Amino acid sequence: MTFKRSHSATYLAGLLxxxxxxxxxxxxxxxxxxxGQFPVLLELWSEEGLTQKQLVDRLDVEQATLANTLSRMERDGLVERRPHPSDRRAQLIYLTERARAMEDQAKQAAEEADAAELAGxxxxxxxLMIEYMRQAIERAPQK
Known part of the structure; x- marks a missing residue:
């Protein structure tokens, strides 16, 4: 069997x-x-005060990857960590005013990026493409 990149969903999805x-x-x-911070922002715009573990589960990313992303976001003034009221080991993640203020513009930027890449x-x-993508994701085996 000859592997054709142009017929590989894995290859094409990566390029897209x-x-x-x-x-x-x-x-x-x-x-x-x-x-890479956009998925975190989307989750926190939807619901603030999540733990890092909750974000890991919702975003389906590695804990170390999210920890690095949150550190950069904290450094850049997008999120702040607050102590969990009942779990001394956990921290709650909140958006800063700066991050809250950029929500509409950031979502608009994502829509513009979609439109530019799918303009043809x-x-x-x-x-239809988005619906097929959604179906493939929903049908994927869960971890």
Whole structure:
């Protein structure tokens, strides 16, 4: 069997993810965040005061990766850690005012990145592609 990259979902998804991240990076830099921080911001815009463990579970990332991301976000003034009221080992993650203020612009930047990368597709094709992606993710075996 001959492996064809142009027929490999794994290969194509990786390229698309890289292209989308690059498109978001250009827009995010002006706002003061990195594409890798966007999923964390989305979770915290939805619900603040989560523990690092809750974020790891929701984002399905490695603990060390999230710890590094949160450290950079804290350094850059996007999040702050507060003591957990009942678990001395845990900290709660909250957005700063700066991060809260950029929510609409950051979401708009992501929409613009999507539109730029998928510009050659008709609306129904974009919607169908996103629906297929959502279905594939939902059907993937859980850890």
């Amino acid at each position: 993810a890289r292209n989308l991240a690059r498109a978001l990076q250009e827009r995010a830099r002006a706002l003061g965040f990195a594409p 597709l008709r609306r129904f094709e974009r919607e």
